[in-house]
Amino acid sequence: MSLIIQKYGGSSVATTDHIRRVAMKVASTKIQGNKVAVVVSAMGGQTDQLLSMAAEISGSPSGREQDALLATGEQVCAALMSITLESLGHKAKSLMGIQLPLVTDNVHTRARIIKLQTEIIEQILSEDTIPVVAGFQGVTEEGWISTLGRGGSDTTAVALAAALKADCCEIYTDVDGVYTADPNICPKARHINIISYQEMLELAGLGARVLHSRSVELAQKYQVPLVVKSSFGGEKHTWIVNEEEVMENSIIKGVTLEKNVSKISIIRVPDRPGIAHSILSPLAEAAINVDMIIQNASIDGYADFTFTIPTTELEKAKELVGQVAREINAREMLAANNIVKVSAVGIGIKTNPGVASRMFKSLSEENINIEMISTSEYRISCVIEEKYGELAVRAVHKAFGLDKVSKEKTEA
């Protein structure tokens, strides 16, 4: 008898009709002889509705109260899901984070899990009852309701799967898994059957948007096999597992386009130790996430220093960096937001030395100028002009043979 954790996102439970459809899926998993625990998000739109009520009152509600407010969304959905399962003849019990309890730190609105007690949920499972857990939420050690931030319900599901040593964690969403590229940009994008945690992290971090990085990291840490499926049916799905279990290792697994990118350059910085630190530490203090950093070779004691940040942080970053630039006597600061980042991701990169040059060649053949480059074990990223973004994705996708329908040998 397998123990399966199933997580259903907001669009999968948007209405009571959706909930009924999803409950039938849960029930059929149980009827097939499995133990099932369910994690639900708030019904689609509910969270925004609660936030807009809070916004009517205050521009800056305290994190604690905002969490208490938002946690009701998942609680409503968990209770309705339990009622639906009961109406289908199954025993079910809904649980809030505070009831498990799922204990978090006290960083409200983006709390991290400290521990997840399993006694109550194991008791429920042993009574042949389906636990329905309100995702996204926990309780601080002081007893206040907390929420886990973006992708929180996925994180709840993976944490539950890890704590219960579940056989797998199924994430039901409005897509049927991960593709080699965004099909809206690249019509020849193909569905990926199986991918490693590491590759998924690079894809998710770059905007694949199927799963939040945090839940993939947690799954990797506790070796929880994850599978992404569509809650609207269909046979396709994507397994996310250990690198060793991915038998069919194409060099590149996918190509992504990240749009919310801006760059700031500081020109003719006196090149002395500590300069990078003095430029970047004000940004770190302001919690601005600096991504790619390039410092060119020093010429006559001066260097140019360029980095990328999310466009949403550009104005704030310009202000902070502008001040530093004056203090360190740099010649000038330049900023641009008409850029994008194209990345190729795959386990094969670290063992195939020619991968980077194949990517650069494909871009140059389309006359696309590369402004910045960064690489990691699993990823090569190029910053290019925004207008070439989609073209670049298609070119790189084709260059690595992802357009071709391959015989996928592995199906977990």
Add this chain to the structure above:
Amino acid sequence: MSLIIQKYGGSSVATTDHIRRVAMKVASTKIQGNKVAVVVSAMGGQTDQLLSMAAEISGSPSGREQDALLATGEQVCAALMSITLESLGHKAKSLMGIQLPLVTDNVHTRARIIKLQTEIIEQILSEDTIPVVAGFQGVTEEGWISTLGRGGSDTTAVALAAALKADCCEIYTDVDGVYTADPNICPKARHINIISYQEMLELAGLGARVLHSRSVELAQKYQVPLVVKSSFGGEKHTWIVNEEEVMENSIIKGVTLEKNVSKISIIRVPDRPGIAHSILSPLAEAAINVDMIIQNASIDGYADFTFTIPTTELEKAKELVGQVAREINAREMLAANNIVKVSAVGIGIKTNPGVASRMFKSLSEENINIEMISTSEYRISCVIEEKYGELAVRAVHKAFGLDKVSKEKTEA
């Protein structure tokens, strides 16, 4: 420094604008040098909305899941109230029943309070912070969310006032207190400034609808001074206190009309011991609340037996009693639902022997026939034909001098 518990009902917190207005009232109570704890109901309409979602799914959701669902209504309102108080510059913390905790028995949808822990709320108060408690809800000893049933938020407020030994418990509602009669029926009805728990219980139980009996009983038991005020402003209010504190004791405090009344008569019942029990016990088992009971004097070994029940239970009661009537060889069963109950309520009844006859006289002067009579220490009730109900209220109201504007001497 006084400790005041303020409870705001659904219509007082129907929108974020309402919540803001109410929060200003809370804040001003605090600014005047009091400690304040707030209890809130769900925003008006919210509970119905949640129930209708459950009804879309199931005709008979389990009590446990229905409670988990409905408890979110008060939680949303408590969080929004805290956010509002924070935006007004006050420290506030919202609390669910499970967080206090307010522990109840496990009779879901109408749980009774077992104990209310005060440590956390006293800690909050000691930090110069306003606790905002989600009313209506608790947690069972097994850890499931429970709700207290009708009038539940009033009960929470009174329980909190009792546990914290508060100086008083203010119940804010959409009316400004209790009247000598329903002003819609009796235009000369007057506002009551002060009334005893006992009188209020008789009035509330008879449909005055300002406060649920349960909260008044609790207030009486723990000697919590209650005051009912309008959340929409105005100077009027009604204190509900101990009998001894009601200085101005008019004989009759108010006149009420109860409409949801039916009667069943069993004619020519063989009069032997245990007959009343055999007629009424099936009703008790079916949780049908029998109100007035009359058994006439036995003539030649047969008696007639009549009782009243809520009209909503009439069909079920007819079925149960019809069966008993056959078993005990009664001649026939008669049922009627075109009746109402008019009651005069007041502490003065027990010490003024002429009260009952004054009431009967006022009805007879209007040619209203009395079908049944019952009396208690604080109440005289007459069952009459439905069509005379409003006329009877006005007649009795006038007969006891309630029409006249008296100089109310006491103001607590």
